[in-house]
Amino acid sequence: xxxxxxxxxxxxxxxxxxxxxxxxxxxxxxxxxxxxxxxxxxxxxxxxxxxxxxxxxxxxxxxxxxxxxxxxxxxxxxxxxxxxxxxxxxxxxxxxxxxxxxxxxxxxxxxxxx
Amino acid sequence: xxxxxxxxxxxxxxxxxxxxxxxxxxxxxxxxxxxxxxxxxxxxxxxxxxxxxxxxxxxxxxxxxxxxxxxxxxxxxxxxxxxxxxxxxxxxxxxxxxxxxxxxxxxxxxxxxxxxxxxxxxxxxxxxxxxxxxxxxxxxxxxxxxxxxxxxxxxxxxxxxxxxxxxxxxxxxxxxxxxxxxxxxxxxxxxxxxxxxxxxxxxxxxxxxxxxxxxxxxxxxxxxxxxxxxxxxxxxxxxxxxxxxxxxxxxxxxxxxxxxxxxxxxxxxxxxxxxxxxxxxxxxxxxxxxxxxxxxxxxxxxxxxxxxxxxxxxxxxxxxxxxxxxxxxxxxxxxxxxxxxxxxxxxxxxxxxxxxxxxxxxxxxxxxxxxxxxxxxxxxxxxxxxxxxxxxxxxxxxxxxxxxxx
Numbered sequence: 001x002x003x004x005x006x007x008x009x010x011x012x013x014x015x016x017x018x019x020x021x022x023x024x025x026x027x028x029x030x031x032x033x034x035x036x037x038x039x040x041x042x043x044x045x046x047x048x049x050x051x052x053x054x055x056x057x058x059x060x061x062x063x064x065x066x067x068x069x070x071x072x073x074x075x076x077x078x079x080x081x082x083x084x085x086x087x088x089x090x091x092x093x094x095x096x097x098x099x100x101x102x103x104x105x106x107x108x109x110x111x112x113x114x
Numbered sequence: 115x116x117x118x119x120x121x122x123x124x125x126x127x128x129x130x131x132x133x134x135x136x137x138x139x140x141x142x143x144x145x146x147x148x149x150x151x152x153x154x155x156x157x158x159x160x161x162x163x164x165x166x167x168x169x170x171x172x173x174x175x176x177x178x179x180x181x182x183x184x185x186x187x188x189x190x191x192x193x194x195x196x197x198x199x200x201x202x203x204x205x206x207x208x209x210x211x212x213x214x215x216x217x218x219x220x221x222x223x224x225x226x227x228x229x230x231x232x233x234x235x236x237x238x239x240x241x242x243x244x245x246x247x248x249x250x251x252x253x254x255x256x257x258x259x260x261x262x263x264x265x266x267x268x269x270x271x272x273x274x275x276x277x278x279x280x281x282x283x284x285x286x287x288x289x290x291x292x293x294x295x296x297x298x299x300x301x302x303x304x305x306x307x308x309x310x311x312x313x314x315x316x317x318x319x320x321x322x323x324x325x326x327x328x329x330x331x332x333x334x335x336x337x338x339x340x341x342x343x344x345x346x347x348x349x350x351x352x353x354x355x356x357x358x359x360x361x362x363x364x365x366x367x368x369x370x371x372x373x374x375x376x377x378x379x380x381x382x383x384x385x386x387x388x389x390x391x392x393x394x395x396x397x398x399x400x401x402x403x404x405x406x407x408x409x410x411x412x413x414x415x416x417x418x419x420x421x422x423x424x425x426x427x428x429x430x431x432x433x434x435x436x437x438x439x440x441x442x443x444x445x446x447x448x449x450x451x452x453x454x455x456x457x458x459x460x461x462x463x464x465x466x467x468x469x470x471x472x473x474x475x476x477x478x479x480x481x482x483x484x485x486x487x488x489x490x491x492x493x494x495x496x497x498x499x500x501x502x503x504x505x506x507x508x509x510x511x512x513x514x515x516x517x518x519x520x
Binding site: 029042047077081103 | 273
């Protein structure tokens with residue numbers, strides 16, 4: 001089986017980008033069962049794309065609507081936010097109505113694959 | 115030019131270049147502020163340098179290098195900086211020759227600040243701060259929010275630009291129409307915010323931004339049209355208030371209108387029209403121009419409002435069309451249009467409706483509508499005007515002479 005572990009941080013801790021990963025945690029990330037990880041910028045850096053009847057709507061900030069659940073995760077590479085939004089928009093076109101994609105920049109990470 | 119005026123003029127230009135070099139608005143802002151402070155101290159003593167822009171940019175750049183050294187981080191932020199950190203800062207004079215060819219990157223900066231991934235209120239605040247050179251204090255005051263709130267809003271926006279990778283670039287052609295519309299919307303929003311209150315002169319700020327855009331994008335008809343629109347509206351500023359009361363357009367003292375500004379607005383409007391554009395700002399500027407003619411050509415105004423209503427699908431535009439229709443076909447025809455609109459939250463809807471009801475002789479209903487408008491009014495001159503009308507439509511008081519309003 002494969003699992004995704006989702007980490008949540010306190011809203012006050014929005015300066016993580018300037019701090020290194022704690023040493024003991026970094027060691028755990030190197031263990032063989034960790035197939036990949038990514039450290040994300042705080043949710044203030046998020047942009048959310050909604051598919052409203054075929055039209056892509058942008059909002060500033062994280063996805064906040066308790067009716068929906070977290071359904072998936074994509075890791076992508078782009079030159080800048082415009083590039084990332086374009087890729088997210090293409091994906092969103094093909095998803096079910098009512099889906100939203102939150103675009104969050106990655107501070108650092110590694111992906112080995114399963 | 116007074117030093118303050120030079121600074122105001124240079125801030126956006128200097129900051130934009132620094133953001134281009136440093137890749138970070140916050141860092142660029144700190145460095146620019148330091149450079150301007152040094153200039154404020156030295157220029158009065160030693161005289162203004164031959165190339166003030168170049169001097170300010172070079173000085174700010176040096177301060178940024180110092181700052182980065184002190185922090186001992188981000189040294190690889192840009193190649194240019196990395197090299198400078200090794201070789202040390204240059205004296206401002208050393209880069210003087212380059213200064214003339216320093217590219218103007220204000221467009222890149224404004225497109226960054228008005229990026230749709232930022233909330234509209236953040237776009238507005240950031241544009242005023244970076245391009246307009248207003249202080250956080252001034253912006254907070256203008257939007258009637260506490261300093262802390264505005265400061266947080268600005269910081270958050272700057273961090274998002276940095277962390278999320280919002281590009282510092284003029285968008286490619288396929289995105290330009292939408293993105294430019296967003297920039298113009300921000301400028302026009304600032305302008306309209308400036309009409310109501312008498313706090314910071316936001317209308318002047320918006321015109322200042324509009325002029326910069328028209329310089330930078332002289333072939334974009336909507337950019338020219340927006341500047342024309344703002345100039346034509348703003349030209350009536352001095353006549354719009356009398357004794358602290360709003361004066362309807364037909365009662366305004368035309369001698370107080372700024373003729374030079376009207377001429378400039380009209381010239382811009384002609385330039386925009388020559389490019390065969392029919393964008394929403396062009397239509398609005400054409401309407402603003404028609405409103406300055408006496409007598410007003412209400413038929414043409416109504417037709418243009420219809421065009422604008424089709425373009426924008428805005429109920430407020432429909433409301434304005436109703437005013438024109440009332441002038442042509444009588445107040446009941448205008449009221450018939452108003453009755454179809456869902457604008458109960460909008461203060462001018464009620465004052466407009468009240469005016470037409472009054473003209474239709476429906477004083478009782480007019481009175482109620484003026485009361486509702488007064489409840490929603492946000493500025494004292496508006497309140498005074500509405501109180502007067504409220505008194506006039508009170509059943510026991512004889513009516514004053516008939517007047518029209520805009």
